[in-house]
Amino acid sequence: MMKWMFLVALLGLAGCATQSCETPVALDKQTQRLLFNNDMLQAKLLITSGDLEHLPLADALLERNIAQDTRGEIAFYQAISRIRQAAPVNQILDALQRSAGRQHPHAVALLYKMYNEPFLLARADRAKAAEYRAAYADLDVAKSGYPSFSRALMVVDRLVNPPPEFARRR
DSSP: OOHHHHHHHHHHHHHHHHHOOOOOOOHHHHHHHHHHHHHHHHHHHHHHHHHHGOOOOHHHHHHTGGGGGGSSSSHHHHHHHHHTOOOHHHHHHHHHHHHHHHTTHOOOHHHHHHHHTTTSSSSOHHHHHHHHHHHHHHHHHHHHHHHOOOHHHHHHHHHHHOOHHEEEEE
């Protein structure tokens, strides 16, 4: 009896070795959305946790879902991850501009911060900063009042200038 079970198991494994045993599952829209939201939540937690070793996983989660992102949220968090990883500024700017192009309010606020202070840039460009400030005022969320520009800047500051306990974990 044991020999037969072993033989059946061996044949089953041989079948998996020659072709995929996983049949692609067509997911309904609700399931896709739930998985997208789960991946986004996990990526955000990994990016904001302070542990640099988890950023590659966060990046993979973001990249896996980039085709489903319609609001620029993924590109924004890719930029935050790149800031934490000290990536070249042009990669950060590219991600933020993609996100701002999809009218993500925090991306627009961070671009304003970068050009106004300057943050990560060699020098300030007040004209460019003013363009991003005006662009923020044109966003639907700004017209509704949430988040206000000052609130968006506070969020962005917190993401790119973490509190001291974050720095200690590095």
